[in-house]
Amino acid sequence: MIRRYWREGEPYVWASGLALSLVLLLTALLLYVVIANGIAVFWPRPLALAALGDQPAIMGEIMQREPNPATGQERLQFKIGNRDLYGLDFRWQNAGEIQTLTFPPEAYVLERMEYGNFYGFLRGFALNEPAAPGLTLKTALQSIKGDRHQRAALQKEINRQNKQVEKLQHKLAQLEYQGQGQAARALELRRAKAALETEFRQTVDRLDQVAGRLRDQKAIFVDAAGTEKAIILDEIVRYYQPNTMSMLAKTGHYLVKLHELLFAEPRESNTEGGLFPAIFGTIMLVFLMSILSFPLGVLGGIYLREYARQGVLVRMVRIAVNNLAGIPSIVYGIFGLGFFVYGIGGWVDQLFFPERLPTPTFGTGGILWASLTLGLLTVPVVIVATEEALGAIPPGIREGSQALAATKFQTLVKLLLPMASPGILTGFILAMARAAGEVAPLMITGVVKLAPALPLDTSFPFLHLDRKFMHLGFHIYDIGFQSPNVEAAKPMVYVTTLLLILIVLIMTSTAIALRNRMRKRYAIVDV
Amino acid sequence: MTPVKDAIIKIAQPQVEVEGLNLFYGDSQALHNVSLGFPAKQVTALIGPSGCGKSTLIRCINRMNDLIDHIRMEGIIRIDNENILDAKVDVIELRRRVGMVFQKWNPFPKSIYENVIYGLRIAGVRDRNLLDETVEKSLRRAALWDEVKDRLHRSAMGLSGGQMQRLCIARAIAVSPEIILMDEPCSALDPLSTTRIEELIIELKGDYTIIIVTHNMQQAARISDLTAYMYMGGLVEYGPTKQLFTNPVKKETEDYITGRFG
Numbered sequence: 001m002i003r004r005y006w007r008e009g010e011p012y013v014w015a016s017g018l019a020l021s022l023v024l025l026l027t028a029l030l031l032y033v034v035i036a037n038g039i040a041v042f043w044p045r046p047l048a049l050a051a052l053g054d055q056p057a058i059m060g061e062i063m064q065r066e067p068n069p070a071t072g073q074e075r076l077q078f079k080i081g082n083r084d085l086y087g088l089d090f091r092w093q094n095a096g097e098i099q100t101l102t103f104p105p106e107a108y109v110l111e112r113m114e115y116g117n118f119y120g121f122l123r124g125f126a127l128n129e130p131a132a133p134g135l136t137l138k139t140a141l142q143s144i145k146g147d148r149h150q151r152a153a154l155q156k157e158i159n160r161q162n163k164q165v166e167k168l169q170h171k172l173a174q175l176e177y178q179g180q181g182q183a184a185r186a187l188e189l190r191r192a193k194a195a196l197e198t199e200f201r202q203t204v205d206r207l208d209q210v211a212g213r214l215r216d217q218k219a220i221f222v223d224a225a226g227t228e229k230a231i232i233l234d235e236i237v238r239y240y241q242p243n244t245m246s247m248l249a250k251t252g253h254y255l256v257k258l259h260e261l262l263f264a265e266p267r268e269s270n271t272e273g274g275l276f277p278a279i280f281g282t283i284m285l286v287f288l289m290s291i292l293s294f295p296l297g298v299l300g301g302i303y304l305r306e307y308a309r310q311g312v313l314v315r316m317v318r319i320a321v322n323n324l325a326g327i328p329s330i331v332y333g334i335f336g337l338g339f340f341v342y343g344i345g346g347w348v349d350q351l352f353f354p355e356r357l358p359t360p361t362f363g364t365g366g367i368l369w370a371s372l373t374l375g376l377l378t379v380p381v382v383i384v385a386t387e388e389a390l391g392a393i394p395p396g397i398r399e400g401s402q403a404l405a406a407t408k409f410q411t412l413v414k415l416l417l418p419m420a421s422p423g424i425l426t427g428f429i430l431a432m433a434r435a436a437g438e439v440a441p442l443m444i445t446g447v448v449k450l451a452p453a454l455p456l457d458t459s460f461p462f463l464h465l466d467r468k469f470m471h472l473g474f475h476i477y478d479i480g481f482q483s484p485n486v487e488a489a490k491p492m493v494y495v496t497t498l499l500l501i502l503i504v505l506i507m508t509s510t511a512i513a514l515r516n517r518m519r520k521r522y523a524i525v526d527v
Numbered sequence: 528m529t530p531v532k533d534a535i536i537k538i539a540q541p542q543v544e545v546e547g548l549n550l551f552y553g554d555s556q557a558l559h560n561v562s563l564g565f566p567a568k569q570v571t572a573l574i575g576p577s578g579c580g581k582s583t584l585i586r587c588i589n590r591m592n593d594l595i596d597h598i599r600m601e602g603i604i605r606i607d608n609e610n611i612l613d614a615k616v617d618v619i620e621l622r623r624r625v626g627m628v629f630q631k632w633n634p635f636p637k638s639i640y641e642n643v644i645y646g647l648r649i650a651g652v653r654d655r656n657l658l659d660e661t662v663e664k665s666l667r668r669a670a671l672w673d674e675v676k677d678r679l680h681r682s683a684m685g686l687s688g689g690q691m692q693r694l695c696i697a698r699a700i701a702v703s704p705e706i707i708l709m710d711e712p713c714s715a716l717d718p719l720s721t722t723r724i725e726e727l728i729i730e731l732k733g734d735y736t737i738i739i740v741t742h743n744m745q746q747a748a749r750i751s752d753l754t755a756y757m758y759m760g761g762l763v764e765y766g767p768t769k770q771l772f773t774n775p776v777k778k779e780t781e782d783y784i785t786g787r788f789g
Contacts, residue, residue, distance in 0.1 A: 405702065522636045
């Protein structure tokens with residue numbers, strides 16, 4: 001009985017089932033943690049006002065409840081915000097000390113440009129002119145709209161002038177480098193530059209005026225303990241009263257926040273605001289990496305399988321390629337830094353941008369070098385996938401095609417590559433997923449915490465491959481471990497992780513859908 | 528008493544003539560000094576036990592063996608008096624004249640239509656009418672037209688084994704070769720499909736020179752005009768099929784065809 005049991009391999013079947021379920025369980029756990037924590041971050045939580053008897057009252061969002069590890073009593077964690085007043089965002093409060101817990105309908109949440117959220121009550125306004133009766137926060141904010149627009153326009157103007165000055169500066173540097181610093185053309189350029197700089201200073205003055213006006217318009221708030229705080233209206237990004245919000249209003253708020261996440265710039269050292277530059281950087285990085293790595297990998301795989309004479313050398317190359325996939329990614333990063341950034345980048349600078357030296361143009365980390373490094377990292381995956389996909393095609397197809405007077409090349413293009421495409425696409429998917437999740441090699445080849453400009457924009461030459469960029473993976477590391485206020489950044493870590501997983505999911509499922517179509521189209525049926 | 532016949536007959540005006548062919552895979556010799564001629568517009572069958580070199584021989588005729596590494600050939604194969612083993616010969620041009628059907632059918636994962644015109648497309652033919660015409664003509668010749676005419680643009684992968692093999696024949700005919708090589712075309716087919724292919728071969732022989740390798744001696748007897756018996760890489764006997772099967776010259780041939788050996 002027992003022997004039969006072993007002979008039929010029952011325990012092995014169980015073991016393999018167990019192994020699979022363990023893997024699935026761990027993956028599910030990871031996804032659960034990320035989704036559970038990430039999905040509700042933007043849902044407005046009610047503001048709880050806790051009266052504490054002789055101590056000043058506190059107000060905030062209740063984040064969690066747990067037994068106090070010291071006393072065993074239940075305690076509550078409040079997010080009390082108002083970092084400019086209290087210094088800390090979070091506070092634990094024993095449940096026993098709370099006399100009453102109410103949810104005042106008039107309580108406000110203010111999202112601010114600095115110091116995080118403010119929780120409190122509106123008392124009045126301190127404006128340039130006396131406040132009109134019936135002035136609300138909404139109308140007050142509307143009244144500064146004109147100034148805000150003006151400031152934005154002036155800032156744009158300054159940017160434009162800045163760029164012009166920079167351009168002239170660049171031309172001058174070029175002339176000086178060529179030893180024509182005193183030529184008529186150079187003098188003319190200097191005059192133009194001086195004129196522009198005067199204009200620039202005037203614009204800055206006007207901007208200062210508007211900014212000063214904006215700084216004077218304030219709303220007076222008080223916190224739960226009654227401390228008064230004047231808040232500059234311009235600093236308020238968003239305000240809401242969570243205790244009176246309907247389901248619909250909350251949903252609206254959620255969508256607005258989601259929109260901000262996807263399309264806005266980050267604020268407050270990345271812990272607030274949007275992720276747009278990081279999303280853009282990640283997608284562009286993977287895209288550039290694909291353009292560089294996929295053709296190289298496919299061509300390499302084709303040569304290795306179809307044209308190279310199969311022998312010891314090819315076997316060794318194959319082993320080497322397989323081993324490349326196992327090298328720690330940081331090693332690729334260091335190689336990228338040494339070879340691409342300092343080597344090729346330094347050479348490009350000396351050849352094409354000598355007048356800017358010692359300021360490097362391509363001789364410093366940038367999206368081109370980072371994607372080349374990632375391309376190098378993923379090329380083995382593509383080579384192996386291509387080779388295996390070609391190898392899986394029955395030899396009869398090759399013979400049949402060549403017997404019909406097709407050359408090897410025609411056979412490859414007309415039959416083998418289309419037939420191998422599902423397998424090759426699988427390689428692409430793996431490569432893309434790996435590239436999107438890789439952080440270590442990027443940290444030394446061009447990723448930054450906060451990039452001043454996107455690598456792709458409307459200013460000539462549109463594609464700025466020398467620029468540094470932001471990346472979701474690095475963003476997670478940065479706000480999770482490098483931010484001054486880790487506790488406050490935690491929700492953003494979850495949201496960013498969720499977003500990165502979603503982006504990878506979208507990219508790979510597109511590729512998978514394409515692969516399945518190809519697979520259906522070029523399936524070989526054996527009768 | 529009948530006069531003593533040659534074990535290997537001479538063909539007066541052969542279309543394909545093999546002369547002193549030796550073939551080596553690395554160090555081992557697969558063909559030993561084979562010489563024979565194949566007459567035009569007739570069916571010649573090659574029989575013999577497995578590994579005797581029949582397939583290797585016909586794969587020399589369209590230089591299919593070129594695809595294999597470490598192969599070496601000595602001797603001459605003439606088609607219309609041109610030595611096709613010469614290094615200067617355009618192999619692509621040769622394969623356009625010498626079509627081939629394999630043991631295991633190998634339609635491409637494309638539509639039936641595209642399968643038939645594959646050779647023409649490769650040759651650069653674009654004329655839509657010509658392509659349409661060729662498809663119908665070739666499929667009719669391969670006795671497949673009636674079965675597939677309503678689904679020409681559907682995948683060839685939906686056909687049965689016998690249909691696939693006839694498609695492969697149609698595909699070979701489509702480029703209008705002069706010679707068709709068949710390497711055990713029925714060995715993986717059921718008896719009914721085999722009969723259809725045999726009928727097809729008899730049909731085709733007026734227009735094409737057919738050289739067929741077969742394991743099935745009844746098949747050789749049924750469809751071929753001439754039969755060659757090969758053994759261990761050498762040609763043992765070659766003559767008109769009827770004579771070879773009823774009155775073989777050599778003892779080995781008799782042993783093989785009567786089933787005492789092989």
